[in-house]
Amino acid sequence: MSTQMLRGASFAALALTAAFTLSACAPGAEANEEHAVPAETTVTITDNHGEVEVPVNPERVVALDNHVFETLDEWDVPLVAAPKGIMGTAWPDYTDDAEVADVGTHREPDLEAIVAAQPDLIIGGYRFSESYDTIVEQNPDAAVIEIAPRDGEDPMEELKRETEILGQIFDREDEAAEITSELDQSIADAKQAYNGTDSVIGLITSGGKIEFAAPVTGRSVGPVFSALGLKPAIEQQAEDTSHGDDISVEAIAAANPDWIVVLDRDASFAEPEPGAVPADELIAGSEALQGVTAVEQDQIVYLDSDFYLTEDIQAYTELYEQLQEAFAGA
Template sequence: MSMPRILGGTALGLVGILSLAGCSGQAAAEPEKTTPAASTVTVEDNNGTQEIATPPASVVATDNRTFQTLSDWGIELSAAAVSLMDEGNPYTKDDTIVDLGTHNEPDLEAVVAVQPDLIINGQRFAQYHDDFTSLVPDATVLELDPREGEALDAELIRQTTVLGEIFGKQDEAQKLVDDFEAAIERAQKAYDDAESVMAVTTSGGEIGYIAPTVGRTLGPVFDIIGLTPALEVPEATDDHQGDDISVEAIAESNPDWIVVMDRDAVFAAETPDYVQAAEVLENSEALASVTAVKDDQIVYMPTDTYLNEGIQTYTTFFNDFADALEAAAK
């Protein structure tokens, strides 16, 4: 009579053992949760070697040349100079980003609250480098502004490549560089150096002269493409409104091409008395006989150029210039 009980007990024991074994097998199959090891990337900026933890947890951006790139790459910003962005940039619609204001009246202290570990600083905010290092000493203040004496095209490539390394966007950065270099090559190939070029900016209905090499925004284009200046003015500056020049001086130099930055175009919606660059140049009686005007050989930089002088802006401009040069050659 005891045998069945023993066998029953043994059977129950086996069931229990098998059940425990089954539970043990299930537990072993569950993957262990591990915390990814922190990594860093070492890059060179305008101030030397910078070691940055990746991915950066809190990012601040004040350099206009980087806004479009960061936005296109989907980089989240904690704070930025939102007031200096073109309204077409998605960051201007993101209420979670603390606006540091403009370089004229910046709210630098606001950066403390977002506890940044990376500040991408430069251009109009370059003057506040030391303020940032004082306010948030644990943050890396990265500056990739084009350096004086260095070729602008190489500097824009450097800036893009370094940002790609920091944010793990190397492929995207390379695509921007490839497109940029291809646009330059197109313009170089299409341009005939027997044709003279003048660069100007317009603002408030007035024309400003942009000097080859040293002039703001379009000056370096002369060196990049190898343009022949229609006019060279002694002691020209890099003023953002250009240097004073008379329409008579432009007419006398008779450029075959005029390249233009309309400084006010990006503010047109909020400027009731805005005068478009095309109206200033193409409707001028004094310029009517100028080859560039007469033959419709005026090329305008993108509308948002004044607030966006990054690699994409120049890529668009060089392609537009190449389009015009190629069309004129047919």
């Protein structure tokens, strides 16, 4: 037999062997495809009311809770409706998008805008908590959840819980873990920088007035005391946990805090309340407070101008980093 004929026979044999092998393997491949584990389409989470089955990576999302906007924005989650009236200019990707319906404000909500948006998921709660029952009733085909920090629980742990739930829903658990880890690290760093003895007072300014943010229970600044173990210059429970309690500049001067941590509510809005005065003018510029250690030594920490709008896990992480830098530089 010629060399050419031998080669032809060899090639034919190889072809038959390959064909046999492929035909033998094909059923197995089909079986593997048939038994492949499908991607999860829903996840059961525990919100502030109980267990709720929620779609994974829902396509049509309504968000009403200010705590979640920054995280959703970072993850490029589109919204079909949001309360633009209480979002300021912090999230232009949502507020400047005409395709995102405006739900208004919690005081005058346009709940019909939610229905018209035909959402798969509604993240309610926080300022919109009073509308929860109505929202559930009006949107029977949507999953409605409330995951905002709950009263009586540790605020920082609640922000971490909220972030972890968002990670489950939007299949971003690794990113959620990174966000919560950054919060933990910022707290640890600020604790280490704080000397443990300097006295601190929390204040809120609005409409030209100074209000007291009570340690632990006071708005925005209060949780920082328990998180960092700060020594309060004034020991007092909050009467108004939302807007702060009455306090005079004389009382602040008498307490003589080493540090002042301030939330300027007016700074969060493009159109501040009538009579608004910048926080630094009210505090550092006050004649009655010139002898206070915090003022004399320029140990006043002003929260980010958007803090009142956000109050989210990212805002607190940035605040602890800000405090760490201030304490370390003192």
